[in-house]
Amino acid sequence: MKKKIAVLPGDGIGPEVMDGALKVLKAVGDWFNHEFEVEKGYIGGAAVDQFGSPLPAETIELCKKSDAILLGAVGGPQWENLPKEQRPEKGLLGIRKEFELFANLRPVKAFDSLISASPLKKEIVEDVDMIIVRELTGGLYFGQPSGRQGAEDEVAVDTLVYEKSEIERIVHKAFRLAQKRKKRLTSVDKANVLETSRMWREIVNEAAKEYPEVEVEHMLVDVAAMKLMYQPGQFDVMVTENMFGDILSDEASMITGSLGMLPSASLREDAFGLYEPVHGSAPDIAGKGKANPLAMILSVAMMLRHSFGMQEEAEMIEMAVQEVLNAGFRTGDLWSGGRGTAVGTEAMSDLVVERLEADHALSSILSAYL
Ligand SMILES: NC(=O)c1ccc[n+]([C@@H]2O[C@H](COP(=O)([O-])OP(=O)(O)OC[C@H]3O[C@@H](n4cnc5c(N)ncnc54)[C@H](O)[C@@H]3O)[C@@H](O)[C@H]2O)c1
Numbered sequence: 580m581k582k583k584i585a586v587l588p589g590d591g592i593g594p595e596v597m598d599g600a601l602k603v604l605k606a607v608g609d610w611f612n613h614e615f616e617v618e619k620g621y622i623g624g625a626a627v628d629q630f631g632s633p634l635p636a637e638t639i640e641l642c643k644k645s646d647a648i649l650l651g652a653v654g655g656p657q658w659e660n661l662p663k664e665q666r667p668e669k670g671l672l673g674i675r676k677e678f679e680l681f682a683n684l685r686p687v688k689a690f691d692s693l694i695s696a697s698p699l700k701k702e703i704v705e706d707v708d709m710i711i712v713r714e715l716t717g718g719l720y721f722g723q724p725s726g727r728q729g730a731e732d733e734v735a736v737d738t739l740v741y742e743k744s745e746i747e748r749i750v751h752k753a754f755r756l757a758q759k760r761k762k763r764l765t766s767v768d769k770a771n772v773l774e775t776s777r778m779w780r781e782i783v784n785e786a787a788k789e790y791p792e793v794e795v796e797h798m799l800v801d802v803a804a805m806k807l808m809y810q811p812g813q814f815d816v817m818v819t820e821n822m823f824g825d826i827l828s829d830e831a832s833m834i835t836g837s838l839g840m841l842p843s844a845s846l847r848e849d850a851f852g853l854y855e856p857v858h859g860s861a862p863d864i865a866g867k868g869k870a871n872p873l874a875m876i877l878s879v880a881m882m883l884r885h886s887f888g889m890q891e892e893a894e895m896i897e898m899a900v901q902e903v904l905n906a907g908f909r910t911g912d913l914w915s916g917g918r919g920t921a922v923g924t925e926a927m928s929d930l931v932v933e934r935l936e937a938d939h940a941l942s943s944i945l946s947a948y949l
């Protein structure tokens with residue numbers, strides 16, 4: 580199969596983790612005879628430096644002629660004081676909105692060999708396999724008015740707005756996902772305070788009638804934050820609005836041992852999608868070769884599965900990651916001394932590639948005999 584992929588490494592550790600992810604993509608392409616054509620573009624601070632905008636027209640054009648987008652991360656202290664429209668984060672919000680990528684899937688699954696890397700107790704994290712479905716193109720991030728008001732800018736305003744149709748489409752997406760999984764949906768809101776949350780609840784209850792086999796539960800976001808640390812095993816699919824999903828997914832990453840383990844897919848109704856790790860540009864470790872590339876690599880697996888329908892290829896990447904972790908290799912974020920081998924970004928990515936190549940060679944030998 581031939582696919583074109585827009586690659587936007589971005590800032591900080593973005594380019595570092597992207598390098599490894601592209602090697603993994605190439606190894607899978609070689610194994611399964613796919614032609615993955617990658618073309619690099621600019622986003623975030625790197626785009627501000629090059630074009631004066633965090634989301635240049637050239638980048639949008641590149642993405643429009645591609646089948647999917649891979650994105651590293653954006654942001655960093657050097658761009659923090661720019662005017663709002665020029666900040667790197669605006670590029671990220673802009674690309675999500677431009678392509679109507681309203682459904683952000685953030686799977687949270689503890690790899691067996693990383694259970695001890697989680698700061699949470701073993702009994703709490705083992706068997707966790709949940710997915711946060713985050714609404715991505717509405718809510719506080721996009722509501723108007725937003726900005727400073729008053730004669731001396733003494734008032735700051737952000738507006739939380741949701742249209743019914745925006746909630747309906749994400750809620751149905753989450754129900755359909757729950758149908759294919761354990762048939763359990765937790766809808767997270769703040770309906771005891773917020774009008775948008777009250778409407779959210781009504782819409783979930785209305786939609787639930789179309790999915791009678793899915794068990795639905797409403798949960799207030801403060802309680803959900805607590806239960807994620809205390810009983811995460813009770814969750815299967817969790818659907819929530821934009822900002823709650825942002826916060827809860829970083830929190831949930833601790834179940835996996837590190838923010839560097841969480842991939843994501845930002846989708847709409849067709850096959851097109853944007854794939855990025857949940858973490859940011861990590862300025863504190865950027866340029867040091869220390870970043871964990873696995874969230875970015877697992878995002879490649881999500882791209883193969885969701886945009887290209889390549890289920891087996893995605894599983895081969897996930898299996899290779901698991902094998903490398905089982906063999907005891909750890910980047911600094913997962914390393915707490917003891918047994919195992921501490922590695923940097925490049926070595927970790929190369930280990931996954933080597934595993935894929937070894938698994939490919941083994942499967943070729945086996946198929947010659949079967
Ligand atoms: N999707 C994105 O592009 C994205 C997401 C979150 C934050 N950001 C931006 O990134 C910048 C830095 O934000 P932040 O520091 O609050 O969050 P961050 O996610 O970049 O980092 C938080 C902490 O996690 C660690 N970390 C993150 N990813 C890691 C990895 N792959 N391997 C090892 N450790 C990792 C960092 O070293 C840091 O200590 C900000 O400008 C922010 O807006 C971008």
Ligand SMILES: CC(C)[C@H](C(=O)O)[C@@H](O)C(=O)O
Nearest residue numbers: 654668671672825857858859
């Ligand atoms: C960088 C920021 C705008 C972004 C978000 O809040 O959506 C990030 O935190 C994420 O989780 O993707």
Ligand SMILES: [Mg+2]
Nearest residue numbers: 825826829857
């Ligand atoms: Mg975030």
